[in-house]
Amino acid sequence: MSLVIKDLHANVEDTPILKGVNLEIPKGEVHAIMGPNGSGKSTLSKVVAGHEDYEVTSGSVSLDGEDILELDVDERSRAGIFLAFQYPAEVPGVSNANFIRAALQARLPKGEEIDAVAYYKDLYSKMDVLEMNRKFTARAVNEGFSGGEKKRNEILQMMMLDPQYCILDETDSGLDIDALKIVAKGVNAMRSPDRGILMITHYQRLLDYIEPDYVHVMADGQIVKTGGKELALELEESGYDFLKDGGLVNA
Amino acid sequence: MSAEATIDQETQNAIDIDRAKGDFHFPENHKYDAGVGLSTDTINYISDVKNDPDWVRAYRLKAYETFLSKPMPTNWATEDLNNIHFDDIRYYLADGQKPMRNWEDVPAEVLETFERLGVPEQERAFLAGVEAQYDSETAYSSVKEELEKDGVIFVNSTEGLKEHEEIFRPWFGKVIPTGDNKFSALNSAVFSGGSFIYIPKGLKVKHPLQAYFRINSENFGQFERTLIIADEGAEVMYMEGCTAPKFESTTLHSAVVELVAMKGAKIQYVTVQNWSSNVFNLVTKRGLAHEDAEVRWIDCNIGSRLTMKYPGVVMKGERARGEVISIALANDGQHQDTGAKMIHAADNTTSNVVSKSISVGEGRATYRGQVLIPKHLKGCKNNTECDALMINANSKTDTYPAITVRGNQHVTQHEASVSQVSQEMLFYMQQRGISEAAAMSLAVNGFINDLVSEFPMEYSVELKRLIELEMEGSVG
Numbered sequence: 024m025s026l027v028i029k030d031l032h033a034n035v036e037d038t039p040i041l042k043g044v045n046l047e048i049p050k051g052e053v054h055a056i057m058g059p060n061g062s063g064k065s066t067l068s069k070v071v072a073g074h075e076d077y078e079v080t081s082g083s084v085s086l087d088g089e090d091i092l093e094l095d096v097d098e099r100s101r102a103g104i105f106l107a108f109q110y111p112a113e114v115p116g117v118s119n120a121n122f123i124r125a126a127l128q129a130r131l132p133k134g135e136e137i138d139a140v141a142y143y144k145d146l147y148s149k150m151d152v153l154e155m156n157r158k159f160t161a162r163a164v165n166e167g168f169s170g171g172e173k174k175r176n177e178i179l180q181m182m183m184l185d186p187q188y189c190i191l192d193e194t195d196s197g198l199d200i201d202a203l204k205i206v207a208k209g210v211n212a213m214r215s216p217d218r219g220i221l222m223i224t225h226y227q228r229l230l231d232y233i234e235p236d237y238v239h240v241m242a243d244g245q246i247v248k249t250g251g252k253e254l255a256l257e258l259e260e261s262g263y264d265f266l267k268d269g270g271l272v273n274a
Numbered sequence: 275m276s277a278e279a280t281i282d283q284e285t286q287n288a289i290d291i292d293r294a295k296g297d298f299h300f301p302e303n304h305k306y307d308a309g310v311g312l313s314t315d316t317i318n319y320i321s322d323v324k325n326d327p328d329w330v331r332a333y334r335l336k337a338y339e340t341f342l343s344k345p346m347p348t349n350w351a352t353e354d355l356n357n358i359h360f361d362d363i364r365y366y367l368a369d370g371q372k373p374m375r376n377w378e379d380v381p382a383e384v385l386e387t388f389e390r391l392g393v394p395e396q397e398r399a400f401l402a403g404v405e406a407q408y409d410s411e412t413a414y415s416s417v418k419e420e421l422e423k424d425g426v427i428f429v430n431s432t433e434g435l436k437e438h439e440e441i442f443r444p445w446f447g448k449v450i451p452t453g454d455n456k457f458s459a460l461n462s463a464v465f466s467g468g469s470f471i472y473i474p475k476g477l478k479v480k481h482p483l484q485a486y487f488r489i490n491s492e493n494f495g496q497f498e499r500t501l502i503i504a505d506e507g508a509e510v511m512y513m514e515g516c517t518a519p520k521f522e523s524t525t526l527h528s529a530v531v532e533l534v535a536m537k538g539a540k541i542q543y544v545t546v547q548n549w550s551s552n553v554f555n556l557v558t559k560r561g562l563a564h565e566d567a568e569v570r571w572i573d574c575n576i577g578s579r580l581t582m583k584y585p586g587v588v589m590k591g592e593r594a595r596g597e598v599i600s601i602a603l604a605n606d607g608q609h610q611d612t613g614a615k616m617i618h619a620a621d622n623t624t625s626n627v628v629s630k631s632i633s634v635g636e637g638r639a640t641y642r643g644q645v646l647i648p649k650h651l652k653g654c655k656n657n658t659e660c661d662a663l664m665i666n667a668n669s670k671t672d673t674y675p676a677i678t679v680r681g682n683q684h685v686t687q688h689e690a691s692v693s694q695v696s697q698e699m700l701f702y703m704q705q706r707g708i709s710e711a712a713a714m715s716l717a718v719n720g721f722i723n724d725l726v727s728e729f730p731m732e733y734s735v736e737l738k739r740l741i742e743l744e745m746e747g748s749v750g
Binding site: 072073074075076095096097099100101105106108111112113114115116117121122123125126129130163180184 | 693696697698699701702703704705706707708709710712713716717719720721722723724
C-alpha cells in the first residue's frame, strides 16, 4: 500500500518542470523532499493534487495501485490525498467550522448528514492539540490569519479529514519556533502505520521535530539523491553545492 | 474544471427535479379575461369587472395616456426592453372569486399551487397574515384575528380602495406618482391585486405579514399594487415571495409598491423572488419616511430574464432613516439591473445602501445608485457599499453610482469592489474534497453571508438553498 510516482513529467505552459520523478511513499513511512528553490518540489505536490495549471506529459501517479491522474482534484482528495498548502487560499465569509464540515460532508453518501454534536467534539479536541482558540471556528477560512495560524489551520484540516497520504508543502516556512513545535506535534500525532507522509521543505529545521524515515534531494525536476535522516544534516552543513560539482544533475 | 458554463445531463436532470417546486402550472380557468393587447377598452374592461369607483377608472385612463407618452428608457437601460411586446400580453385574468378567508374555500388547483409552494405551511409556522395572489387576483387573504381586533387592515388593493378609501386614497400614488417611469404608469393603468396594509398608531406587529405572487398563465402580465401605511410609532415586517413556471414566451411582472412610515414608524419590506428566466421583472418600489421613521428594503433577486428594480426611500422628516440591502444573482442569460435611490429631504437623515451582486457565466449584474442630499440641509449621512462577485470570465458587472451631495455639512461614504472566485480558491476547496459546484456555492454564500443574516431566519435558509441550486446549474 503506497503512493507511487513513476517517471513523472509535467509542464507549465510548455515549460518542463518535472523531468522524470520517481518516488514511492509506503504507508507507515515519513519521507522528506529537500532541494534548492526552483527544483520542482512544490510543483510535484500540485501535480499529485491535480492542479489544472500543470500538464502531465508522461508517467503515472498511483494510490494503492489505482492510477489517479484521470481523477478531478476533489476526487483525488476523497480518494485519500491531502495537501497542506504553502500559501493556503482565503475563503471570505465561510467560517472554518463550516468549511471543514463541508469537506467532511463531501465524503458521506448522498442523504447522510454530519452529526453536529460529534463533529464539534472532534473539532475541539483536535484544536486543543494544536493549541487553537475556540473563536477560531467562527472566523472565515484563512482571512486575516497570521502565517502561523494558516499553517496550524492546514494541520487541523488534515487531522479532521484523516487522509491516507499527506503532502506538506513548506509547512515550516513563516513559523516561529513555538508555532513550529505545535505544528510538529500535530503532524507527529498523525504518524500511523495506515498513513504515508511526504514533507517538502527547504530547511532541515522542520526535520528536527518531525523525524523522517527517508530524505530525498530534488534538483531540476528529478530526485537526485536518497538517504536516511542523516542526509538532511549533511545538506544543512554543506548546502546544495554538491549538485553543481558532483555531476548529479542530468546534463 | 471548465471555464465554460456547460451542464451535463445528469446535473441538468437534478436541477430540473429541484426546480419543479415552482415550475408547474395548471390549465387556465378564467371567467374574466381582458384579452390580448392594451387599449382603453382593456382598461374599461378591468374597471368594469372590478367595479371600480369612478375616481379609480379616471386614474387608470389617465395613467394609460402617460404610459403611451413615455418612451422606453433605453437611453440608459438595456435594449432588451424593446423585446417586450405590449400587444401580445394579457393584462387581466381572473376567475371572478373574491379572496377567501379560509384555505378550504380556495379553488382546488389554486390551493394545490400554494401548498406546493409551502405557503399555508409557512402561515401556520410563523406568519401573522398571508395574501396569496394567483394571476390577477387575490385568491386567499387572511390576518390573525387578534391583529384584526387591534385595527390592522390587511386586504388586497381592490378591497383597500373601496372599503378603506379614507386611508387609502390620500396616499395612493403619492409616493410613486403615475409618471415616475413608463412601468409605474403601466401599473397605474392596469393594476390588480397586491396588498393594502394599515398598522394603527403604536402597534408593533411581532410576526411578519406575507404576500405570495404566483403567475400561472402564459403571455401574462402581473401588475400588483401594494400600499403599506404604518401609523405613528407602528412597526411591521412584510415579506413577499414570487414564482412563475417556465414558459416559452415572455411574461411581464410590473408591480408598484408604496410604503408610508409615519412619525417614528418602522417598515421592513423583504423580497425573495425566484422568477423563471422568461420573466421581465420591472418593479417600482419606494418608501416615504417621516420624522424619526425608518424604511428598510431587504431585497433578493434571483432568476428572471431582466430585473430592473431600485428600491428607494424619501426621508421627508428629520432623523428619518432609509436602508436598502440587496443581493442579486445573475445567471446565464439573465440581467439583474438593480440598485437603490436615497432622497434626503430633511436634516439629520441617514441612509445606508449595501448591495452585493453575483454574475455567473453570461449573467450580467448592474448596480445603479442614486443618493441626493440638497444644499439647504445639514447633518445628513449616506453610506453606500457595492460589491460584485464574478464567476468565470464571461460575466459582466457594471456600477453606476450617482451621489449628489450639495453643501458641506454632510458625511457620505462610498465603497465598491469587484472580486472573483479565483482558481486558487477553488483549487484549495476542491483539494479538501469539495466538488466544484459545492465549492462555488460555498464561495457565493460566503460572499453574501453578512447580508443573509439580515433576512428573517426562514428566508435565509431558503435563500441559501436557492443559491446552491443556481450554482449547481452553472458548473459542469
